[in-house]
Amino acid sequence: MKTEKITVYVNDKPNKLFFGLRVKHAIGARWTQRVKTHHATVRDADGNSIDVDGALYDGERLYLAPMNPKMFADEAQKRA
């Protein structure tokens, strides 16, 4: 049984969480809902978009930013 705490940085602010939790636990319910409805994005330090159900790792840096949801569908088509 693992009870380690990991530290995840959300917009550079540290957040200690139990190992095994997910991105949505680190960013909170409000931001999770915004990401799910494409009103926001969550990205890692390399700028990669991260799904809210992704596993967290110690030292991970997540950056939240608002997004225009109207662009999402067109972006998906462009990248298809």
Next chain:
Amino acid sequence: MSKPIIVLIACLVLILVACASTTPTPVPPTPTPPPPTPAGPLTVTLLHTNDMHGYLEGEKMKGGDGTVFEFGGIPTALGTIARLRQEAPGPVMVFDVGDLWVGTFASNRDQGKTTIAAMNLIGYDAMTLGNHDFDQGVDVVKARAAEAKFPILIANIVEVASNQVPGWAKPYIVKEVGGIRFGIIGLGYAGTPAISSKVKELQVFKFVDELETAKRVLPEVKGKADIVVVVSHAGFDRDQLIAAAVPGIDVIVGGHTHAELRQPKVVGNTIIVQAGAKGQAVGKLELKIDPATKKVVDYTKNNALVSAVSNKAATPPEVTEMLTKVIADGRAATARVIGETQIDLTRAYTADGRSTGEYPSGNLVVDAMLWANQAGDKPADLAMHNNAGIRTDIPKGPITYGKLYEMLPFDNVLTAMDLTGAQIKAILEIAASCPRVNTLIAGMSFAYDCSKPGGQRVSKMMIRGKPVEPDKVYRVQTIDYLATGGDGQTPFKEGKHLIYGEPVVDVVAAYVAKNSPVNPKVEGRIVETK
């Protein structure tokens, strides 16, 4: 000259001519043709999916031009693979990196059987297993492995009894594609037992560190292959560590962390890729390989992900049909009655309309949580849930899974932990924010007095009929949301010996089915004193 002499001379001439015509005239040797110009690099395309989590349906969308389409989902992802295969300039290999079928009601019910069948039709080459692929037990994994027409690769899981990779899997394969031998190694998530709801069942396996396994297996694979691909559910962080510590891996196809790597990450000489999650993208990595040296000389540096949109996917009709049936069966199942309640499952409210304190629907949920017990864990002493997590009422009468899901829509999972009596009191003091009491409890009772200052309102705490002792350790069944300190409940973050369990809605459904008809009356677990 006499006639005979003329004839003789003529014969001699004829003989000479004949000899000349039969004796090959020496000709200069044909010049050696120049060596053939070497063929250009061979392009082998790796297509990959990861963490599709049973998303049998994508998200309905409408583009600015009015195009209506589905974004993501397994059928669209598989159709995107089919299309990309057709478009590829050379040979193609297709991989999945695990966490494939657990995650939605319909897919959970199907236990991944139809998804594997669909992947067989699309033509996957190999797959590794993610932590959630074990959520329904080892027998389900074995059944899926038997049905798959591609190997399950997982070099870092061994049976404790034999110290060997289980018979239904392989550590690696070597596959020749376009004259190039590809060694494909599978790595599962070594931390699976720490976060799995099947912790006891998984004790038959030893989950070995991914990096340690990669170091051990690579030399053997290098001896048989020109190019090494690792299909890894270790997570993006671990993949980078593996790439840095284990030179000689050409590509790591990753998962677990749900990262969309539109540009591959290169660590040392290793190309790392990952395709997000939920079938929303298919990874497409083109490797240009020198046929002479059999080394990768170039690769996709941008646009290594292709969005899965239904209007551009080439999903075979039989794949659509089979997966649509699973969705339809799931919908029908949510409408089936699983039990009955003898009372209205309602909530109680403060004057300003916030749910508070003890009420029937809440008692049903925490009673179910207390009843459930993660395999391998000790029985819980009490269960705690927050009020805001219960979203609807269910009237007296039949209960369906669909109604339970509306009541508990947040996909919270059971989380057991040790807390001391003092920590439990701290939690209750935060809950007693007055006039609202934001906690639901089973296995315990307490009183609160809103006339007292915050932090001093809670009294008469009893667990299993005995007064709560501040230093005693209690096993508490709660939810992952509260374990993060949700609703301001920071004492939960100090819990120890966590074990994650099943989704709460599934636990409540099982409880209702087993204990129907249910009658979760208000019985004075939370009492206001004045």
